[in-house]
Amino acid sequence: MKIGLDIMGGDFAPNATVLGAIEASKVLSNDQQLVLIGNKELALPIFEQAGIDASLFEFIHTTETISMGEHPTKAITHKPNASISLGFQLLKEGGIDSFASAGNTGAMLVGSMFSVKTVPGVIRPAIATNVPRLTSGFSVLLDVGANADCKPDNLLQFGILGSLYAQHVYSSENPAVALLNIGEEEEKGNMLTNAAHSLMKEAQAFNFIGNIEGRDLFEDHIDVIVCDGFTGNVVLKLAESFYSLTVKKGFKDPFFDRFNYEQYGGSPILGVNAPVIIGHGISNPEAIKNMILLSRDMIESKFVDKVKAAFK
Amino acid sequence: MKIGLDIMGGDFAPNATVLGAIEASKVLSNDQQLVLIGNKELALPIFEQAGIDASLFEFIHTTETISMGEHPTKAITHKPNASISLGFQLLKEGGIDSFASAGNTGAMLVGSMFSVKTVPGVIRPAIATNVPRLTSGFSVLLDVGANADCKPDNLLQFGILGSLYAQHVYSSENPAVALLNIGEEEEKGNMLTNAAHSLMKEAQAFNFIGNIEGRDLFEDHIDVIVCDGFTGNVVLKLAESFYSLTVKKGFKDPFFDRFNYEQYGGSPILGVNAPVIIGHGISNPEAIKNMILLSRDMIESKFVDKVKAAFK
Known part of the structure; x- marks a missing residue:
């Protein structure tokens, strides 16, 4: 190789x-x-x-x-x-x-x-990144910037790509795929996430566990988080800035340490x-x-x- | 009264x-x-x-x-x-x-x-919330959930509403209004923020300072942050979860303390x-x-x- x-x-x-x-x-x-x-x-x-x-x-x-x-x-x-x-x-x-x-x-x-x-x-590749989970390991967040505007089909495919990545590269069995949204209920969201939810819940290609909210980003039971590239990019940069702040302020904690991008090296284009x-x-x-x-x-x-x- | x-x-x-x-x-x-x-x-x-x-x-x-x-x-x-x-x-x-x-x-x-x-x-009212700034005070973030789907005109109006709120309720002089985006350059963004930027930079009604990214959310020079209600809601809930984590982990810091919603009481509908x-x-x-x-x-x-x- x-x-x-x-x-x-x-x-x-x-x-x-x-x-x-x-x-x-x-x-x-x-x-x-x-x-x-x-x-x-x-x-x-x-x-x-x-x-x-x-x-x-x-x-x-x-x-x-x-x-x-x-x-x-x-x-x-x-x-x-x-x-x-x-x-x-x-x-x-x-x-x-x-x-x-x-x-x-x-x-x-x-x-x-x-x-x-x-x-x-x-339809379109996606850039994926790692998000630390509260207790251990990482979830995969995608897209984080390759597609600022997405259609529901794109999000469905990101679910497939993210699930395959979690499964084969991170050896996660039957990865739990979530849709980043603004409410847990199926009917919540904007037009994009609402339509994407309908597609994702019918998908056979991955294990869809439904919507999550911004506050659930670090939950341990999630392996893959799907969103459009605009939302993903904002979320990623906000999370990075929080991590920087904890470092700057001298907070040491195993969870926050895992935000350090050095540990996972890079973001693959899936x-x-x-x-x-x-x-x-x-x-x-x-x-x-x-x-x-x-x-x-x-x-x-x-x-x-x-x-x-x-x-x- | x-x-x-x-x-x-x-x-x-x-x-x-x-x-x-x-x-x-x-x-x-x-x-x-x-x-x-x-x-x-x-x-x-x-x-x-x-x-x-x-x-x-x-x-x-x-x-x-x-x-x-x-x-x-x-x-x-x-x-x-x-x-x-x-x-x-x-x-x-x-x-x-x-x-x-x-x-x-x-x-x-x-x-x-x-x-x-x-x-x-x-066209549509917006829900505003306070975001603590690094050194002191708050910026106003809107919309945080009233409008999951926005048009460029909505964002332009949120700029006006947020600016008036910062000016009259928080006594901020000539409030600096920023657009939450995925790049600092004018041409960056999704279709919505791209078109909104064009409208906002021509606006006479407020002091538009351009795009900011997720990592700039807490910057001291910003008084108003404009985004659609989907992005705002995700950002708000993510920020809240970070604050909860710092509390849970026993980190005490004046900046993080100001995330505490108790201090500002509530989110106005503007x-x-x-x-x-x-x-x-x-x-x-x-x-x-x-x-x-x-x-x-x-x-x-x-x-x-x-x-x-x-x-x-």
Whole structure:
């Protein structure tokens, strides 16, 4: 297996990405090979300083990058040699089995849809993230930003994608899928969630447990939380700001600690024809390492094959 | 001035409501008279036990109530003698100058629209709530649930209503109005926020400062946060659950303390022809007292007249 990593992505690249790759390599087995995409000349001194033999890693050298602020579609189109563009080209050609970057989120989304493309039957892919549960583990929240406007069909499909992800990548048995709404009763909600509820309760593809409210986000019995990308993005950023506040104020608690994005590494794009993971812009080596391990888990679990089978 | 209070509304009524009314009466001036609507026979023993002369209070006696779980429109229509229905009848006839209840939120919303009605020019009223700011004070978040589906025009009007509320009831000068969105740039968002941004930036009626994200909710420079009622409700309930967690985990902090709904008492319905305030279902006497004082402030500031003038 070949795990692709954009070493130019993120606020602390290439330092954080290279150090994360080194840490990951220590736990990867011999047949799990990292492919580092980016400026090799900038990476080599970091390996040297860490006392690690860079020749053990595969490199795809390029000096071009897509920055955080660039327009995704334009950047992907006009910069074919940027590390993100090269990563997707390799992914499409089978040179790597997964691609991860803590760089431009939009470029990662657009790149995945342009290159490996959406799985036939999936209307729109979704970005998923982990939400800590009160007692232990995580639930999967999606979509958190790929689709600002959704139709009921999209939410139904997010239920399928999230359920498969929880089941195969997080080994959750018969994952409980909930719809984020503004009331527990079936008839509550806006037009979108109301119609989505009707579709989801008839769905055979996953275990729908009904509506939850904003206050239920961290409940232990939930494995997957479905919402449109606007709501998900607002919720995610609000939760992150709360976590930051608890850190800033010196509150230590095992639950709040699990908000730390470093632990799960990144947010996968579900519904495209290969494992693609977007890291947090502020990813440190620990986050990069875990993003690589999540890439491995997505490849190993054959998650994409499960999605293809479900939407066939 | 006559301040109407439903003494049967809320999980701890009539005990919490009567005790709250007693506390409020201690700080109200002589010309600020409370009108208590509900079962007088249940209220009298509470006065007696508190050693307070009940004859100093005005009562509208009724034994009928609308419970928390009842269908709002049906309840308002079929129970004309329920405390909430009587409250709105009095409000419409001018027997009271404001009406507050910690009871059925939907009945309060429907009741206000059926009785005193929406201010001409206002498409839909909105429910506003207070969000603590990091350093001091509160911002006003609206809508938090009256309108699950909104059009851009609604959001524009929420900006006007929120700005007037911050200005006249909270004495905020030239309130900074922000749009809750999923990106700071003008072109970011879903179709609703994108179109609303275009309208809001051209608005003369308030000081629009642009988009904010979920992570900016508690920023000190924001006075009013505009969103649709679905997003607002999810955000509010998520924030409440975070606050509950910090309390449960024993974190003490002045910022988190200000999440406590007791301090601001209730959520006004903005855009109807009289001050109407909805209390939290779990209101204790302190919350009821502050809901009464907020009623007084809304009457004294002539908030409704300001709204009428703005939409004329």
